[in-house]
Amino acid sequence: AQKVTQAQTEISVVEKEDVTLDCVYETRDTTYYLFWYKQPPSGELVFLIRRNSFDEQNEISGRYSWNFQKSTSSFNFTITASQVVDSAVYFCALRGYGNTGKLIFGQGTTLQVKP
Amino acid sequence: GAGVSQTPSNKVTEKGKYVELRCDPISGHTALYWYRQSLGQGPEFLIYFQGTGAADDSGLPNDRFFAVRPEGSVSTLKIQRTERGDSAVYLCASSLTLAGGPEELFFGEGSRLTVL
Numbered sequence: 001a002q003k004v005t006q007a008q009t010e011i012s013v014v015e016k017e018d019v020t021l022d023c024v025y026e027t028r029d030t031t032y033y034l035f036w037y038k039q040p041p042s043g044e045l046v047f048l049i050r051r052n053s054f055d056e057q058n059e060i061s062g063r064y065s066w067n068f069q070k071s072t073s074s075f076n077f078t079i080t081a082s083q084v085v086d087s088a089v090y091f092c093a094l095r096g097y098g099n100t101g102k103l104i105f106g107q108g109t110t111l112q113v114k115p
Numbered sequence: 116g117a118g119v120s121q122t123p124s125n126k127v128t129e130k131g132k133y134v135e136l137r138c139d140p141i142s143g144h145t146a147l148y149w150y151r152q153s154l155g156q157g158p159e160f161l162i163y164f165q166g167t168g169a170a171d172d173s174g175l176p177n178d179r180f181f182a183v184r185p186e187g188s189v190s191t192l193k194i195q196r197t198e199r200g201d202s203a204v205y206l207c208a209s210s211l212t213l214a215g216g217p218e219e220l221f222f223g224e225g226s227r228l229t230v231l
Contacts, residue, residue, distance in 0.1 A: 044225070
């Protein structure tokens with residue numbers, strides 16, 4: 001079975017603090033894909049990143065960075081120097097190769113960045 | 116607009132009624148997906164279309180739920196004899212290529228269904 005766990009339900013930080021959102025996944029597939037989506041109050045899920053299982057290089061995009069560790073089945077997301085606009089619900093998701101579009105989402109982490 | 120469009124944005128209905136939710140995907144996207152998101156939860160997969168056919172409907176909770184995509188573009192999610200437990204945000208997404216690959220899903224803003 002496939003499963004995604006985001007243990008942090010809510011996180012509150014003050015602007016300019018760094019924050020890490022945890023994601024742990026379970027799958028028996030040898031090839032799979034991991035995603036992070038942002039869901040602002042408008043409700044539309046916004047794609048942030050996709051990672052495939054055979055590429056463990058960490059990635060940095062501006063203030064965002066992702067740490068993929070296959071050994072611990074984790075795909076953590078760090079926001080550096082957080083801003084109020086980063087406030088949203090963040091979802092980690094998993095999809096097996098060949099699966100017909102079935103993304104398995106975690107329960108989400110609500111991030112509140114206070115000014 | 117250029118994104119995935121869903122209508123209505125909000126729907127309030129009474130228990131037992133029939134409801135239709137519409138999704139207009141991004142032009143040219145062959146794959147279309149429906150997800151359901153309950154309050155405080157992550158989205159849950161309902162059904163996936165490749166073209167006009169439902170390639171995977173394993174997420175539909177029961178036979179009260181049905182979805183169509185007759186011309187391979189717009190899709191309608193139909194819920195019969197609605198129950199209070201059907202209350203949720205129904206999200207539609209589309210993507211450009213076959214779902215077996217790592218393509219990105221583009222989501223709409225969802226249709227919030229409230230069953231009284």
